[in-house]
Amino acid sequence: MIWVQRDIFNVGDEMDKLTAGRTDIGAVVSFTGLVRDVNDGAAVTSLTLEHYPGMTERQLEKIEREAQARWDLQASLIIHRVGEMALGEPIVLVITASVHRQHAFEAASFLMDWLKTKAPFWKLEAGSDGKSDWVGARKSDIDAAKKWN
């Protein structure tokens, strides 16, 4: 399941919905990305996420299908917010559910690594100096994604 939305989400609620009434799931892993007050050493006051409507959903669905093909997942969820968000707010949520914890851990890590390098989102950071800057891609993210090739 994938959702691209402006609204904030609650991790516990999403996890409850994903596992409600199920007794076949042994392991649930979640990853939540939050808006930090510092990025690359510069103070951040808010974050705006731009995306490519249509392509975003298409790419997230492909990434989720790929995870389901590689690991035994009983359920999975990707939520990514767009628009403006305040410090400390969640940006992205990935949940994976499996019988085996190793599958859930690896699939969640994979989903984040691929999402970071393949899903068309762009971060615009507003700084304490009143200026806004587009965040640059990180080599560490590109390297992380490569390990799943």
Next chain:
Amino acid sequence: MIWVQRDIFNVGDEMDKLTAGRTDIGAVVSFTGLVRDVNDGAAVTSLTLEHYPGMTERQLEKIEREAQARWDLQASLIIHRVGEMALGEPIVLVITASVHRQHAFEAASFLMDWLKTKAPFWKLEAGSDGKSDWVGARKSDIDAAKKWN
């Protein structure tokens, strides 16, 4: 922070408490272990967790300290329930928070692998045949723990 308790917990509430008011955390990973209706091919109707009061807390604290020494964690939490629990209920929760997602993922995976092989808990499964059986240790858990040596 570690908690050994009979009461059920809510993952979202625990995550909210751990990150409340903080704007320095970029990545939060959670692992939740749930009571499954089948284990090693046999139907399970309920699960009872026995533990060694005193040693349990001592070992969990050691495991958490080890994770904090190995990775840059801004916060961490281990909750493990004891006593009887129904199908679908959570048994264990691990949460790790970091600036870097890789640290949060690895530390959460490590905490679970060490907890599974070092913390003195024992599972007693009640089956649909009315019999109860002590769960045996898994080679896959022992192998998983070894990779952190």
Next chain:
Amino acid sequence: MKILYFAWLKMKLGMAEENIDCSDEITDTDSLVRWMKTRGPAFEEVFSDLNVVRIAVNQEHAPTNTSLKNGDEVAFFPPVTGG
């Protein structure tokens, strides 16, 4: 052919979207980029360093030299930074 721009490309070009026609000159993504560079200083600047410009054709990441036809949706954007 629908052309979309995102993030700083959109800001520098002052435009999110436009329509252009395929021609003898524009048959694939390489020739489209070459043509783009001829459209004035803003375009020249935006397409000066292709290491920081990504291309998608019909909402899929496109390798260089992807062929184009009328009706295609082509997007130009920086390396992605979501998550």
Next chain:
Amino acid sequence: MKILYFAWLKMKLGMAEENIDCSDEITDTDSLVRWMKTRGPAFEEVFSDLNVVRIAVNQEHAPTNTSLKNGDEVAFFPPVTGG
């Protein structure tokens, strides 16, 4: 010396806890296990396969041959299965 039993060891021995004294015969975990085996059929069975019995001394996992003194807390239990 306080001795604790957990899980199936506790059930088979019908006892969670007892107190014994160190002696010339019991000076470390190895000699404690040897002495345990002499205490009757239930003990003999429980300690017959030491691959499935773990020992903790003062709430720390103990290597074989850990020396013991009065006042120590010694626990016998199966390989752990929490999480």
